[in-house]
Amino acid sequence: MKVYKFGGASVKDAEGVRNLKRVLETTGEKDLLIVVSAMGKMTNHLELVVNAYLNKTGELPLLLVEFRNYHQTIMEGLFPNSSHPVFSKVKNLCDTLENFLETNRSTKHSFVYDQVVCFGELVSTTIISQFLNDNGFSNNWLDVRTCIITDASFRDASVNWEETQKRIASAVNKKGITVTQGFLGSDSENNFTTTLGREGSDYTGAIFTYCLNADSLTIWKDVPGVLNADPRYFNNPKLLHNISYKEAIELAFYGASVIHPKTLQPMQRKEIPLFVKSFMNPDQAGTCVGKGVTLNPETSCFILKRNQVLISLSSLDFSFMMEDNISDVFRWLxxxxxxxxLIQNSAISFSVCVDNKFDRLEELLVKLRERFRVEWHEGVTLYTVRHSSREEIDAFLKNKEVLLRQEGGDTVQVIVKD
Known part of the structure; x- marks a missing residue:
């Protein structure tokens, strides 16, 4: 058995769904578990729904109509018969979403977020499963929330591996095709929907691959494989044909966007290969992440993270930044x-680069100002460069305003003011 994962870009419209079928035709695999994300940018759209709902901005009704209409257009492009059962299935899901928003009493953002954004995946897999069933690929639709069991850390849930292993083993038939959702789980106590963090659909694929002892996991992307640099920001990126687990984990840790940081760990434990391939060119080899060659070809790798915050601290009385001070900083972070x-410290100063993804920077700064002299820069970019020469890095940084630079081994990290 093999596991395939398709992201939102691959199924953003009716043609994308038809192309997914063509990928299955090209690869010829019969025993598959297929993990699918929300279509297009629907997770982003549902985040707007959450914000409009909690902030009572008045935009909620229009956003919900747009959510319905987007999927309606895709269905009309796939199912000529307007009385097809898939239309009523998707309508019921949209009604359930709106019913939650009408009856919910919680104002906790993370909880509401998980109960709302899950409908992107639930709707996309309902449409895709039905389309495949109608076009020669008989499959079972599986609600992933009945299998992946987590704690109640909404928006960034941790997997209960023992219970998840049992659920997957009993729910998934290793013969034939199963279609399920990425990104989602449910908490063990109340059965509320949880999410595994943004881009967590890759992680979902790895969870199923691990628990099913599958032969491989293939992540289908809009790029030919893992590149040494993001083509949105760098010219002429190179395709990496082979990467070791260790190198891939390093790249993911530093923020390479092709592979989710959590995805590689369960794969490495059982030495199951991970492939990253193009959904537009499924017959091409792509990238294989596995045991063996560290990096092929041997080349520099460039990673960037935008919209970061650099915070620099020093003690108010110029005393040393010792363990007690630093431990308090990490507790507040x-x-x-x-x-x-990234972190960097000297005798009397401490700098940290953080991702303010939960928008709580001002609360943190208020707390830090009680103990430290605080300077900060918002909207900075963190560059991580691996396996590069000093001359190449110096040329790369030419005409950039560098706020902080740190080197260790074959990795250089630089924070640049945009």
Whole structure:
């Protein structure tokens, strides 16, 4: 058995769904578990729904209509018969979403977020499963929330591996095709929907691959494989044909966008290969992540993270930044859900680059000002460069305003003011 994962870009419209079928025809695999994300930018759209709902901006009715209409257009392009059962199935899901928004009493953003954004995946897989059933690919639709069991850390849930392993083993038939959702789970206590973090659909694929002892996981992307640089920001990126688990984990840790950071760990434990391939050219080899060659070809790798925050601290009385001070800083970073990307400290100063994805920077700064002299820069870019020469890095940084630079081994990290 093999596991395939298709992201939102691959199924953003009716032609994308038809292309998914063509990928299955090209590869010829018969025993598959297929993980699918929300279509197009629907997760982003549902985030707007959450914000409009909690902030009472008045935009909610229009956003909900747009959500319905987007999927209606895709269905009309796939199912000529307007009385096809898929239309009523999707309508019921949209009605359930709106019913939640009418009856919910919680104002906790993370909880509401998970209960709302899940409908992107539920609708997309309902449409795709039905289309495949109608076009020669008989399959079972599986609600992933009945299989992946987590804690109640909404928006960034941790998997209960033991219970998840049992659920998957009993729910998934290794023969034939199963279609399920990425990104989602449910908490063990109340059965509320949880999510595994943004881009968590890759992780979902790895969870199923691990629990099913599948032969491989293939992530189908809009790029030919793993590249040494993001083509949106760098010219002439190179395709990496082979990457070791260790190197791939390093790249993911530093923010390479092709592979989710959590995805590789369960794959490496059982030494199951991960392929990253183009959904537009499914017959091409793409990238294989596995045991063996560290990096082929041997080349520099460039990773960037935009919209970061660089915070620099020094003690008010110029005393040393010792363990007690630093431990307090990390406790507050954790409390305000700041993802730490880089740290640097000296005797009397401490700098940290963080991702303010939960929009709690001001709360953190208020707390830090009680103990430290605080400077900060918002909207900075963190560049990570691996396997590069000093001359290449110096040329890359020419005409850039560097706020912080840190080197270790074959990795250089630089924070640049945009």
């Amino acid at each position: 954790h409390k305000f859900k700041m993802k730490v990307e």
